């Protein structure tokens with residue numbers, strides 16, 4: 312039986328050369344690994360891992376909100392597919408929190424951790440990388456929120472995430 316991956320190593324391949332997003336992604340990976348360690352610990356219990364999970368959920372909420380703020384500032388429609396994927400992930404994370412608190416059953420959290428470890432590199436490589444590309448294209452400065460008005464002038468709101476294969 313193949314071992315299910317529940318940790319993720321930060322590598323240069325995950326870097327998108329955008330400081331705010333890279334910093335947030337490194338923190339996200341560290342929290343995933345902290346949760347993985349907690350779930351593997353001999354003394355693992357819902358009481359022990361729920362605080363880690365809640366920090367991961369709070370961080371992920373802020374992580375996605377930051378990216379969606381960048382999207383809003385650079386001409387994306389509110390219901391673009393990148394934001395929809397974020398919303399789906401957060402919905403599942405919240406469902407798992409409720410399930411764990413209610414039943415003390417850690418199986419869904421273990422499954423979700425594996426899913427997130429598998430999901431994150433491709434999300435970063437496609438959707439987040441496309442966002443960074445677009446931010447660079449329109450001259451967006453996250454520190455000031457300024458953008459090249461000329462680059463956005465007359466452009467329709469973007470509803471795709473801009474990654475290959477996305478309509």
Ligand SMILES: [Fe+2]
Pocket residue numbers: 332336374378435439
């Ligand atoms: Fe991200």
Ligand SMILES: [Fe+2]
Pocket residue numbers: 375378393397434438439
């Ligand atoms: Fe994202």
